[in-house]
Amino acid sequence: MAGPIQTEMEETLRAAFAPARLDxxxxxAAHHGHSGDDGSGESxxxxxxxxxxxxxxxxxxxxRMVNRxxxxxxxERVHALAIRAALPGELG
Structure with missing residues (x-):
């Protein structure tokens, strides 16, 4: 189940880009206990x-478009964000 930050990101990106694909x-969980893990489960x-x-x-x-x-x-609310932004069909 998506948390509130994940849900907000999904809604924001859908509104901004009308994506053909959005994941x-x-x-x-893979960063639990590492730098930037704030315990929220959404870092x-x-x-x-x-x-x-x-x-x-x-x-x-x-x-930069996605970050903006x-x-x-x-x-500020998420410690690390990896972004792969592409044209429809480019990510496979």
């Missing part, structure tokens, strides 16, 4: 997102 994966995530909104953008620009859309979540 927000909670990796927090580390991987985002896989495919959207036409990334057309003509570099990998870095795509990641998420506002204060990356770095």
């Amino acid at each position: 927000v994966i909670n990796d927090s 580390h995530f991987t985002i896989l997102i495919e959207s036409a909104a990334f057309e003509g953008k570099s990998r870095l620009e795509r990641q 859309a998420l506002g204060d979540i990356p770095g």
Whole structure:
């Protein structure tokens, strides 16, 4: 079951990018007891997102778009965020 931060990220990214694919994966359990683990169970995530909104953008620009859309979540409410942002069909 998705926690409140994961749910917020999913809703925010769907609204911002109308993605063809969106997977927000909670990796927090693998980092339990490590740096950045705040005990919330929502400290580390991987985002896989495919959207036409990334057309003509570099990998870095795509990641920045996702980070901007998420506002204060990356770095403030989530310790680590891995982002793979691609055009529809690119992630396989």
